[in-house]
Amino acid sequence: MPRHIDVWVDGVALSTIGPVLVRQVYEDPPTLEISNGERPGRYGQRRLMVKRQSLQVAVECQIRELRDLAARSRTAEALYRWANGSKLQLSNHPGRHLNCYLSAEPALGEARDYASTIRMEWTADEVPYWEDDLPEQLTISGAQSSGTLMVQGTVLSPVSLTVTAGGALTTFSVTAGGSTVSLTGLSIPQGGVLTFERDALDNLMIRSGETVLLNKRSADSADDLMAGPGPTPVSYTANASCEVQFTSRGRWA
Numbered sequence: 001m002p003r004h005i006d007v008w009v010d011g012v013a014l015s016t017i018g019p020v021l022v023r024q025v026y027e028d029p030p031t032l033e034i035s036n037g038e039r040p041g042r043y044g045q046r047r048l049m050v051k052r053q054s055l056q057v058a059v060e061c062q063i064r065e066l067r068d069l070a071a072r073s074r075t076a077e078a079l080y081r082w083a084n085g086s087k088l089q090l091s092n093h094p095g096r097h098l099n100c101y102l103s104a105e106p107a108l109g110e111a112r113d114y115a116s117t118i119r120m121e122w123t124a125d126e127v128p129y130w131e132d133d134l135p136e137q138l139t140i141s142g143a144q145s146s147g148t149l150m151v152q153g154t155v156l157s158p159v160s161l162t163v164t165a166g167g168a169l170t171t172f173s174v175t176a177g178g179s180t181v182s183l184t185g186l187s188i189p190q191g192g193v194l195t196f197e198r199d200a201l202d203n204l205m206i207r208s209g210e211t212v213l214l215n216k217r218s219a220d221s222a223d224d225l226m227a228g229p230g231p232t233p234v235s236y237t238a239n240a241s242c243e244v245q246f247t248s249r250g251r252w253a
Contacts (some may be wrong), residue, residue: 010085055128083140120162146235151228167240179222
């Protein structure tokens with residue numbers, strides 16, 4: 001197994017921007033929020049919640065230009081432009097990516113020191129996990145149907161849906177694992193599409209075209225649909241025949 005690590009931001013390799021050598025990659029422990037409660041009449045505390053808040057990755061590199069100081073500065077500027085992206089990939093996490101932002105910008109440091117190290121950091125807040133580049137998929141059809149969605153990973157992953165109505169769709173209920181979301185009062189025509197997707201903050205969005213349908217959820221509906229890690233039973237029922245595609249990207253600690 002090679003020990004060299006390649007780095008990409010938004011699909012562009014670090015090796016393409018100039019004479020830059022990766023010296024080290026740091027994957028720091030995630031930031032956790034831990035909530036504790038009292039144990040009345042007993043010693044100690046009771047753990048109420050452990051929530052992962054953020055994940056950080058840092059890369060240290062060197063510009064391999066010994067004499068031309070202007071060329072070193074141009075490469076540092078190119079490094080800054082390259083690093084300001086939103087999707088980080090590392091060769092030691094093949095097939096996965098981290099949705100993040102640049103939280104510590106690269107700086108040239110001592111302009112004449114050809115051995116100086118440049119450090120940059122990325123932080124993932126909304127989804128502080130590595131995610132699979134390609135989602136797992138399952139397609140089933142009928143007025144009601146069920147199946148098993150196999151999702152790799154180490155933690156729960158959100159489930160997205162694309163529902164193509166085979167007739168006028170007025171009610172739709174879907175279950176993934178132990179969570180159910182039920183919709184009533186829909187008016188989706190034959191051939192129309194209903195989607196369960198995530199916005200930029202990883203919140204569930206339910207739409208038909210540009211129409212938001214979150215207000216069609218029943219009061220007892222779950223906040224989200226989650227799957228994995230491993231096999232997850234999924235099912236749905238509707239007032240008309242549908243084709244339903246379930247998708248989910250595995251998430252890794």
